[in-house]
Amino acid sequence: MHQFLQQLINGIALGGVYALIALGYTMVYGIIELINFAHGDVYTLGTYFSLTILALIPLSTITSGPELALVAVAVILLAALLCGIVGVLIERLAYRRLRNAPRLAPLITAIGVSLILENIMQIWKGTSEVPFPQFLPDRWHTVAGVRFDDRSLLVVGISLFFMIALNLFVFRTRLGAAMRATAQDRDAAQLMGINVNSTIAWTFFIGSALAGVAGFVSGLYYGTTFFLNGYQAGLKAFTAAVLGGIGNITGAMLGGFVIGIVEAMTSQYISDQWTSVVVFSILILILVFRPSGLLGEQAPEKV
Amino acid sequence: MSAPARNGAPVLSLRGVDTFYGRIPALRDLSLDVYEGEIVALIGANGAGKTTTLRTVSGLVRAARGEITLHGASLVGVAPDAIVRKGVVHSPEGRRIFPRLTVFENLHLGGYARKDADLAADFEHVLTLFPRLRERLKQKGGTLSGGEQQMLAIGRALMGRPKVLLLDEPSLGLSPIFVDTIFSVIADINKRGVPILLIEQNARKALHLATRAYVIETGSIVKSGSAADLLADDDVRKAYLGKD
Numbered sequence: 001m002h003q004f005l006q007q008l009i010n011g012i013a014l015g016g017v018y019a020l021i022a023l024g025y026t027m028v029y030g031i032i033e034l035i036n037f038a039h040g041d042v043y044t045l046g047t048y049f050s051l052t053i054l055a056l057i058p059l060s061t062i063t064s065g066p067e068l069a070l071v072a073v074a075v076i077l078l079a080a081l082l083c084g085i086v087g088v089l090i091e092r093l094a095y096r097r098l099r100n101a102p103r104l105a106p107l108i109t110a111i112g113v114s115l116i117l118e119n120i121m122q123i124w125k126g127t128s129e130v131p132f133p134q135f136l137p138d139r140w141h142t143v144a145g146v147r148f149d150d151r152s153l154l155v156v157g158i159s160l161f162f163m164i165a166l167n168l169f170v171f172r173t174r175l176g177a178a179m180r181a182t183a184q185d186r187d188a189a190q191l192m193g194i195n196v197n198s199t200i201a202w203t204f205f206i207g208s209a210l211a212g213v214a215g216f217v218s219g220l221y222y223g224t225t226f227f228l229n230g231y232q233a234g235l236k237a238f239t240a241a242v243l244g245g246i247g248n249i250t251g252a253m254l255g256g257f258v259i260g261i262v263e264a265m266t267s268q269y270i271s272d273q274w275t276s277v278v279v280f281s282i283l284i285l286i287l288v289f290r291p292s293g294l295l296g297e298q299a300p301e302k303v
Numbered sequence: 304m305s306a307p308a309r310n311g312a313p314v315l316s317l318r319g320v321d322t323f324y325g326r327i328p329a330l331r332d333l334s335l336d337v338y339e340g341e342i343v344a345l346i347g348a349n350g351a352g353k354t355t356t357l358r359t360v361s362g363l364v365r366a367a368r369g370e371i372t373l374h375g376a377s378l379v380g381v382a383p384d385a386i387v388r389k390g391v392v393h394s395p396e397g398r399r400i401f402p403r404l405t406v407f408e409n410l411h412l413g414g415y416a417r418k419d420a421d422l423a424a425d426f427e428h429v430l431t432l433f434p435r436l437r438e439r440l441k442q443k444g445g446t447l448s449g450g451e452q453q454m455l456a457i458g459r460a461l462m463g464r465p466k467v468l469l470l471d472e473p474s475l476g477l478s479p480i481f482v483d484t485i486f487s488v489i490a491d492i493n494k495r496g497v498p499i500l501l502i503e504q505n506a507r508k509a510l511h512l513a514t515r516a517y518v519i520e521t522g523s524i525v526k527s528g529s530a531a532d533l534l535a536d537d538d539v540r541k542a543y544l545g546k547d
Contacts, residue, residue, distance in 0.1 A: 174415070181401050181412050187363055188399035193387035193416025193463065 002145045007264040013152045013221060015260020016159025020214035021237030022244070022252035023166060024087075024207030030183040030247035031203045032099065037110040038090055040234015041117035042083050042208045046215020047132065047225040048121055049079040054133040068136060076158065079216050080209035087208025088201050096197070114231075121227035129226045132219035155221050162213050163253050166206070170249060179203055183247070232276065236263070239283040245296025254294060312375060313338050314498050315360065315391070315467045320369035322352075322359045322522075329355040330522045333369070335500075337467055342489070342499045344509040344530065346543055347519035353502040354396050356519070357469045360500075361393040362386045373467065388416045390466030394473065396502075398456040402445025406436055409444050409455055413462030422462070429458040432488055450481035457488060468492065468499045475504060486512055506543040510534045518543070 021043050028036045053075050062068060094113050098106040140149045170176040182189040182199045190196055218233070219225055240259040244251025259279055266278045286293060313336035322330040330352050337343045345353050358364040360371055362383035371378045378386055387393075400409050410429060414422045430437040433454040439447060444455060453473060460468060473489065474482040482505070490512060493499050503509035510516055510530045518526040518539060526539065533539045 177404070177408055177412060178415065180404060180408075184401045184403055185399055188395060188401065189412075190363065190383035191361060191387060191393050191395060191399075192412045192459075193384045194412070195382070195384045 003268060004265075005144070005146045006148075007268040008261065009146060009148050009152060011261030011264030012257060013155045013260070014263060015240075015257035016156050017214050017218045017221070017233070017256075018237045018240045018259050019253045019256025020159055020162060020210045020217070021233065022240040022256045023163070023249065024211045025238050025241040026244070026246055026249060026252040027179075027203050027207045029241070030249075031179060031200055032095070032106075033103070034095060034106050034110065035238065036090075036095075036207075037107070037234070038113035038117055039207070039211060040230035040232075040237065041114050041121070042086055042090075042230070043211040043215045043218075043233060043237075044121060044225060044227065044230035045086060045117060046079050046083045046212035047219040047229065048125065048130070048215070049082045049212065050075050050216040050219050051130065051132050051225075053078055054135060057135075059133060059135045062135070071135065072154075076213055076216050080212040083212030083215065084205040084209035087204040087211075090208075091201055091204040096200075118227055118231070125227065127227065129224045132223050132225060134220075134223055136220070151220055155217050158213065158217050162210060166210065167249065169206070175199070175202060236276075236279050239279055239286075242283060243286055243293055245293030248293065248295045251293055251295035311339065314374060315500065316370075316372045317356075317360070318370045318372075320356075320359060320371060321367045322355055322364055323367050324355075324364075328522060329364075330359060330366075333519075333522065333524055335517050335524060335527070337498050337500050339498055340493075340496070341514040342493050342501055342512055344501045344503060344506075344513035344516040345519055346503065346506045346509060346516060346539075348542075351519045352522040353519055354471055355522070357393055357395075357471050357500070357502065360386075360469060361391055384416065387463060390464070391469065392460045392463040392465035392467075393469040394456050394460040394471060396471040396475075398452045400444040400447075400452050400455050400459065402443065404444055405441055406444060406447070406455060407440040409459055410436070410462050413459035414464075417462075417464060419464075421464070425462055425464060429461050432461075432491070433458050450477050450484075453477060453481070453485060454488075457485070457492075461492065465497055468497050470499060471502045472504055473501070474508070482508070506539075507534075507545075510544075 021039065024039045025036060028034055028039070057071060062071060090113055094109050095106050098109060136150055138149065140147055170179060178189065178194045178199050179202065181192060182194060182196055186196055236259055237256065240255035241252045243258060244253070244255030262282065263275045263279060266275045270278070315337040317333055317335050320330055320333045321328065333356065335343070345356060347353050355364060359366050360378065362378065362381055366379050373389055373391055378391070401412065410426060414425065435451055436454055436458055439451065444452065447455060457473060470489065473485050477485065486508060489499065489501070501509055501513065510533055513530040515528065516530050516533045517524050518533070526533070
């Protein structure tokens with residue numbers, strides 16, 4: 001039982017990261033029906049930005065709790081901002097001109113952008129593992145026999161915070177309404193006076209910024225990264241988005257946590273080496289038996 | 304037969320407009336005007352270019368040649384969202400409400416382009432015009448009946464406070480009772496000072512409501528005049544009004 005609870009906590013922390021990445025996949029798919037294969041690499045870029053910024057801060061001189069929290073917030077926001085800008089640039093330079101092209105063209109372009117980002121990171125930090133500065137004190141807690149540290153709490157807390165913020169943004173603001181309208185009917189959205197280009201750009205900004213947050217969080221959690229890290233994490237987050245119902249924001253969050261927990265349980269009860277097999281088997285099963293995902297639209301729309 | 308003489312410049316004017324879908328011409332040398340206070344009907348067969356005319360005005364399709372002006376200012380090459388902000392509001396064919404947004408959200412998106420503070424008053428006005436929508440504010444647009452969706456589409460267009468309103472087949476697929484409701488609302492909107500360019504498959508009803516009308520065939524205007532004249536015109540009666 002302890003083992004189970006232990007893995008549940010690990011799974012939720014992991015799931016928070018997947019959920020944050022999955023949101024970017026699902027938002028972009030929702031608005032331009034593109035699987036943005038470069039998204040996983042934007043996530044790794046988020047880790048790279050975070051560790052680069054952290055290296056500029058004299059961490060050894062900062063010891064008080066509030067100061068450390070301030071550092072964390074500043075790094076998260078900067079990494080999110082930089083990733084958001086990268087996302088907007090990718091959309092502007094690579095995808096926008098292909099918006100009315102056959103769907104294979106932007107898909108192949110996305111794979112190309114992914115390779116470009118991976119190569120940039122390879123040149124930037126090399127091919128070996130890159131350590132992530134551990135600036136938080138190593139503090140462990142034991143509750144009912146289950147051990148977890150501050151980082152797990154922080155990972156879950158940060159993920160939940162940004163998910164709630166995103167939900168409020170998408171469902172309570174003007175720009176959020178414009179995004180949902182553009183996703184449902186681009187022409188009609190234009191006839192409402194919505195600038196579709198800037199709405200799509202904002203969608204890329206927000207999705208990529210969330211990947212930046214995920215990049216920080218995973219760096220903190222794992223303490224290490226490398227230039228191809230986003231390849232598999234991206235595919236797993238994509239699985240999470242498909243599981244929840246691609247295009248569905250709540251679904252992406254749900255799918256992220258499910259995939260995280262499945263992965264943790266698989267490594268506990270089957271084998272560490274089988275996690276990818278299990279996760280991608282889930283992807284195949286969903287695509288075969290329920291392509292619209294857990295929360296996707298089932299009924300055809302009435303026009 | 305010619306249009307009755309009128310004072311002042313047109314609100315909306317198309318002059319010699321050509322439009323293409325790819326290489327296929329859709330509109331050829333099309334000219335029409337909408338003056339202050341008018342309801343102008345555009346009648347014609349399916350595929351004649353009625354919808355394309357409206358889509359060209361609102362910028363969804365770009366005019367390859369010719370001039371389109373609103374109060375004298377050119378609309379050619381202006382982005383669709385900017386054209387809306389200038390006051391050309393287009394309620395498109397098939398209603399195109401947002402099915403997964405609530406009625407409330409749909410209506411407020413209609414006022415998305417506006418910056419003024421009268422949105423609340425216009426919202427109230429729309430709900431007074433269509434009391435049915437008030438009961439359904441929290442429902443998703445896609446769950447409404449066809450007639451209710453049409454009310455929503457028109458209400459949403461009114462939220463944009465149009466300087467000129469383009470209506471594409473507002474009565475399509477509606478029951479006769481709803482058709483009468485929609486037509487009386489259109490007349491009411493016009494009485495409040497909004498000029499309207501109306502496409503309608505029910506040519507007889509459209510001509511009874513309109514001030515003037517244009518007949519479009521294969522992308523060109525072939526006839527125009529006062530609605531009363533066109534109602535009495537033999538060719539129009541044969542082609543568009545059916546047996547009488």
